[in-house]
Amino acid sequence: MNWYVVYVQSKKEKKVAEILQKMQIEVYCPLIKEVKQWSDRKKTIESPLFKSYVFVRLHDKERSNVFDVPGVVRYLFWLGQPAIVRDEEIAIIKKWLEDDTIEEITLHKLLPGDEILIKNGPLKDKKAIIQEVGKKRIRLAIPGLSIIINAKIKDIV
Known part of the structure:
Protein backbone atom coordinates (compact mmCIF):
# COMPACT_ATOMS: atom_id res chain seq x y z
CA MET A 1 0.00 0.00 0.00
CA ASN A 2 1.21 3.49 -0.88
CA TRP A 3 0.21 7.02 0.03
CA TYR A 4 -1.03 8.95 -3.01
CA VAL A 5 -1.90 12.63 -3.35
CA VAL A 6 -5.44 13.38 -4.55
CA TYR A 7 -6.29 16.79 -5.99
CA VAL A 8 -9.80 17.87 -4.94
CA GLN A 9 -12.07 20.80 -5.65
CA SER A 10 -11.34 23.95 -3.68
CA LYS A 11 -12.72 23.97 -0.12
CA LYS A 12 -13.84 20.30 -0.38
CA GLU A 13 -10.82 18.75 1.35
CA LYS A 14 -12.51 17.90 4.67
CA LYS A 15 -15.72 16.63 3.05
CA VAL A 16 -13.82 14.41 0.59
CA ALA A 17 -11.68 13.03 3.44
CA GLU A 18 -14.79 12.27 5.48
CA ILE A 19 -16.46 10.37 2.61
CA LEU A 20 -13.26 8.45 1.79
CA GLN A 21 -13.02 7.40 5.43
CA LYS A 22 -16.59 6.11 5.34
CA MET A 23 -15.58 4.05 2.28
CA GLN A 24 -12.89 2.37 4.46
CA ILE A 25 -10.07 4.13 2.58
CA GLU A 26 -7.21 5.33 4.77
CA VAL A 27 -7.05 9.09 4.31
CA TYR A 28 -5.03 11.93 5.79
CA CYS A 29 -6.04 15.55 5.49
CA PRO A 30 -3.66 17.55 7.70
CA LEU A 31 -5.49 20.43 9.38
CA ILE A 32 -4.25 23.58 11.07
CA LYS A 33 -6.12 25.89 13.41
CA GLU A 34 -6.51 29.45 12.20
CA VAL A 35 -8.16 32.44 13.80
CA LYS A 36 -10.47 34.14 11.32
CA GLN A 37 -11.70 37.63 12.04
CA TRP A 38 -14.95 39.08 10.84
CA SER A 39 -16.17 42.59 11.55
CA ASP A 40 -18.12 41.45 14.62
CA ARG A 41 -16.20 38.41 15.94
CA LYS A 42 -13.21 36.12 15.85
CA LYS A 43 -13.46 32.38 15.38
CA THR A 44 -10.89 29.57 15.44
CA ILE A 45 -11.41 27.20 12.53
CA GLU A 46 -9.59 24.15 11.20
CA SER A 47 -8.45 24.46 7.62
CA PRO A 48 -6.37 22.16 5.42
CA LEU A 49 -2.60 22.60 5.54
CA PHE A 50 -2.38 21.74 1.83
CA LYS A 51 -5.17 23.50 -0.04
CA SER A 52 -6.97 21.24 -2.56
CA TYR A 53 -5.01 18.10 -1.60
CA VAL A 54 -5.66 15.02 0.55
CA PHE A 55 -3.52 11.91 0.99
CA VAL A 56 -4.94 8.42 0.52
CA ARG A 57 -3.28 5.11 1.35
CA LEU A 58 -4.34 2.19 -0.78
CA HIS A 59 -3.20 -0.48 -3.20
CA ASP A 60 -2.43 0.57 -6.77
CA LYS A 61 -5.33 -1.50 -8.14
CA GLU A 62 -7.77 0.33 -5.82
CA ARG A 63 -6.78 3.84 -6.96
CA SER A 64 -9.87 4.30 -9.15
CA ASN A 65 -12.18 3.95 -6.09
CA VAL A 66 -11.54 7.57 -5.06
CA PHE A 67 -13.32 8.84 -8.17
CA ASP A 68 -16.65 7.67 -6.69
CA VAL A 69 -16.41 10.62 -4.28
CA PRO A 70 -17.86 13.99 -5.36
CA GLY A 71 -15.15 16.64 -5.32
CA VAL A 72 -12.24 14.38 -6.32
CA VAL A 73 -10.59 15.76 -9.47
CA ARG A 74 -7.47 13.67 -10.14
CA TYR A 75 -4.30 12.24 -8.72
CA LEU A 76 -1.16 14.33 -8.53
CA PHE A 77 1.43 12.95 -10.98
CA TRP A 78 5.22 13.12 -10.89
CA LEU A 79 7.28 12.15 -13.95
CA GLY A 80 4.27 10.52 -15.62
CA GLN A 81 3.39 8.35 -12.61
CA PRO A 82 1.02 8.95 -9.69
CA ALA A 83 3.00 10.75 -6.99
CA ILE A 84 3.80 8.44 -4.07
CA VAL A 85 4.45 9.90 -0.63
CA ARG A 86 6.63 7.80 1.68
CA ASP A 87 5.27 6.69 5.06
CA GLU A 88 8.11 8.60 6.73
CA GLU A 89 6.99 11.85 5.09
CA ILE A 90 3.42 11.42 6.32
CA ALA A 91 4.80 10.64 9.81
CA ILE A 92 6.92 13.82 9.71
CA ILE A 93 3.87 15.95 8.81
CA LYS A 94 1.84 14.34 11.62
CA LYS A 95 4.62 14.81 14.16
CA TRP A 96 5.18 18.39 13.06
CA LEU A 97 1.49 19.26 13.42
CA GLU A 98 1.30 17.60 16.86
CA ASP A 99 4.29 19.58 18.15
CA ASP A 100 2.80 22.04 20.63
CA THR A 101 5.89 24.25 20.55
CA ILE A 102 4.86 25.42 17.08
CA GLU A 103 2.40 28.25 17.49
CA GLU A 104 1.49 29.02 13.89
CA ILE A 105 2.03 27.26 10.56
CA THR A 106 1.74 28.92 7.18
CA LEU A 107 2.79 27.76 3.73
CA HIS A 108 3.94 30.20 1.12
CA LYS A 109 4.92 29.53 -2.44
CA LEU A 110 7.68 31.91 -3.48
CA LEU A 111 6.86 33.63 -6.75
CA PRO A 112 8.75 36.19 -8.85
CA GLY A 113 7.59 39.67 -7.93
CA ASP A 114 6.84 38.82 -4.28
Whole structure:
Protein backbone atom coordinates (compact mmCIF):
# COMPACT_ATOMS: atom_id res chain seq x y z
CA MET A 1 0.00 0.00 0.00
CA ASN A 2 1.21 3.49 -0.88
CA TRP A 3 0.21 7.02 0.03
CA TYR A 4 -1.03 8.95 -3.01
CA VAL A 5 -1.90 12.63 -3.35
CA VAL A 6 -5.44 13.38 -4.55
CA TYR A 7 -6.29 16.79 -5.99
CA VAL A 8 -9.80 17.87 -4.94
CA GLN A 9 -12.07 20.80 -5.65
CA SER A 10 -11.34 23.95 -3.68
CA LYS A 11 -12.72 23.97 -0.12
CA LYS A 12 -13.84 20.30 -0.38
CA GLU A 13 -10.82 18.75 1.35
CA LYS A 14 -12.51 17.90 4.67
CA LYS A 15 -15.72 16.63 3.05
CA VAL A 16 -13.82 14.41 0.59
CA ALA A 17 -11.68 13.03 3.44
CA GLU A 18 -14.79 12.27 5.48
CA ILE A 19 -16.46 10.37 2.61
CA LEU A 20 -13.26 8.45 1.79
CA GLN A 21 -13.02 7.40 5.43
CA LYS A 22 -16.59 6.11 5.34
CA MET A 23 -15.58 4.05 2.28
CA GLN A 24 -12.89 2.37 4.46
CA ILE A 25 -10.07 4.13 2.58
CA GLU A 26 -7.21 5.33 4.77
CA VAL A 27 -7.05 9.09 4.31
CA TYR A 28 -5.03 11.93 5.79
CA CYS A 29 -6.04 15.55 5.49
CA PRO A 30 -3.66 17.55 7.70
CA LEU A 31 -5.49 20.43 9.38
CA ILE A 32 -4.25 23.58 11.07
CA LYS A 33 -6.12 25.89 13.41
CA GLU A 34 -6.51 29.45 12.20
CA VAL A 35 -8.16 32.44 13.80
CA LYS A 36 -10.47 34.14 11.32
CA GLN A 37 -11.70 37.63 12.04
CA TRP A 38 -14.95 39.08 10.84
CA SER A 39 -16.17 42.59 11.55
CA ASP A 40 -18.12 41.45 14.62
CA ARG A 41 -16.20 38.41 15.94
CA LYS A 42 -13.21 36.12 15.85
CA LYS A 43 -13.46 32.38 15.38
CA THR A 44 -10.89 29.57 15.44
CA ILE A 45 -11.41 27.20 12.53
CA GLU A 46 -9.59 24.15 11.20
CA SER A 47 -8.45 24.46 7.62
CA PRO A 48 -6.37 22.16 5.42
CA LEU A 49 -2.60 22.60 5.54
CA PHE A 50 -2.38 21.74 1.83
CA LYS A 51 -5.17 23.50 -0.04
CA SER A 52 -6.97 21.24 -2.56
CA TYR A 53 -5.01 18.10 -1.60
CA VAL A 54 -5.66 15.02 0.55
CA PHE A 55 -3.52 11.91 0.99
CA VAL A 56 -4.94 8.42 0.52
CA ARG A 57 -3.28 5.11 1.35
CA LEU A 58 -4.34 2.19 -0.78
CA HIS A 59 -3.20 -0.48 -3.20
CA ASP A 60 -2.43 0.57 -6.77
CA LYS A 61 -5.33 -1.50 -8.14
CA GLU A 62 -7.77 0.33 -5.82
CA ARG A 63 -6.78 3.84 -6.96
CA SER A 64 -9.87 4.30 -9.15
CA ASN A 65 -12.18 3.95 -6.09
CA VAL A 66 -11.54 7.57 -5.06
CA PHE A 67 -13.32 8.84 -8.17
CA ASP A 68 -16.65 7.67 -6.69
CA VAL A 69 -16.41 10.62 -4.28
CA PRO A 70 -17.86 13.99 -5.36
CA GLY A 71 -15.15 16.64 -5.32
CA VAL A 72 -12.24 14.38 -6.32
CA VAL A 73 -10.59 15.76 -9.47
CA ARG A 74 -7.47 13.67 -10.14
CA TYR A 75 -4.30 12.24 -8.72
CA LEU A 76 -1.16 14.33 -8.53
CA PHE A 77 1.43 12.95 -10.98
CA TRP A 78 5.22 13.12 -10.89
CA LEU A 79 7.28 12.15 -13.95
CA GLY A 80 4.27 10.52 -15.62
CA GLN A 81 3.39 8.35 -12.61
CA PRO A 82 1.02 8.95 -9.69
CA ALA A 83 3.00 10.75 -6.99
CA ILE A 84 3.80 8.44 -4.07
CA VAL A 85 4.45 9.90 -0.63
CA ARG A 86 6.63 7.80 1.68
CA ASP A 87 5.27 6.69 5.06
CA GLU A 88 8.11 8.60 6.73
CA GLU A 89 6.99 11.85 5.09
CA ILE A 90 3.42 11.42 6.32
CA ALA A 91 4.80 10.64 9.81
CA ILE A 92 6.92 13.82 9.71
CA ILE A 93 3.87 15.95 8.81
CA LYS A 94 1.84 14.34 11.62
CA LYS A 95 4.62 14.81 14.16
CA TRP A 96 5.18 18.39 13.06
CA LEU A 97 1.49 19.26 13.42
CA GLU A 98 1.30 17.60 16.86
CA ASP A 99 4.29 19.58 18.15
CA ASP A 100 2.80 22.04 20.63
CA THR A 101 5.89 24.25 20.55
CA ILE A 102 4.86 25.42 17.08
CA GLU A 103 2.40 28.25 17.49
CA GLU A 104 1.49 29.02 13.89
CA ILE A 105 2.03 27.26 10.56
CA THR A 106 1.74 28.92 7.18
CA LEU A 107 2.79 27.76 3.73
CA HIS A 108 3.94 30.20 1.12
CA LYS A 109 4.92 29.53 -2.44
CA LEU A 110 7.68 31.91 -3.48
CA LEU A 111 6.86 33.63 -6.75
CA PRO A 112 8.75 36.19 -8.85
CA GLY A 113 7.59 39.67 -7.93
CA ASP A 114 6.84 38.82 -4.28
CA GLU A 115 8.34 41.19 -1.73
CA ILE A 116 9.94 39.58 1.32
CA LEU A 117 11.72 40.72 4.46
CA ILE A 118 15.07 39.05 5.16
CA LYS A 119 14.99 37.79 8.76
CA ASN A 120 18.55 36.53 9.32
CA GLY A 121 22.14 37.16 8.31
CA PRO A 122 24.03 40.28 7.30
CA LEU A 123 21.04 41.66 5.37
CA LYS A 124 18.61 41.21 8.26
CA ASP A 125 15.54 43.50 8.09
CA LYS A 126 16.18 44.44 4.43
CA LYS A 127 13.30 44.22 1.97
CA ALA A 128 13.91 42.16 -1.16
CA ILE A 129 11.95 41.39 -4.32
CA ILE A 130 12.04 37.83 -5.65
CA GLN A 131 13.21 37.80 -9.25
CA GLU A 132 13.61 34.08 -9.89
CA VAL A 133 12.95 30.84 -7.97
CA GLY A 134 14.73 27.61 -8.84
CA LYS A 135 14.84 24.19 -7.17
CA LYS A 136 17.89 25.03 -5.05
CA ARG A 137 18.46 28.76 -5.67
CA ILE A 138 16.62 32.04 -5.46
CA ARG A 139 17.50 35.43 -6.97
CA LEU A 140 16.61 38.50 -4.91
CA ALA A 141 16.79 42.19 -5.78
CA ILE A 142 17.40 44.55 -2.87
CA PRO A 143 16.32 47.97 -4.15
CA GLY A 144 17.58 49.91 -1.11
CA LEU A 145 21.14 48.73 -1.80
CA SER A 146 20.87 48.44 -5.61
CA ILE A 147 22.13 44.83 -5.56
CA ILE A 148 21.04 41.41 -6.80
CA ILE A 149 21.65 38.33 -4.64
CA ASN A 150 21.78 34.72 -5.86
CA ALA A 151 21.17 32.53 -2.80
CA LYS A 152 21.25 28.77 -2.28
CA ILE A 153 18.15 27.50 -0.45
CA LYS A 154 18.77 25.18 2.51
CA ASP A 155 17.00 21.83 2.65
CA ILE A 156 14.20 22.17 5.18
CA VAL A 157 14.00 18.51 6.23
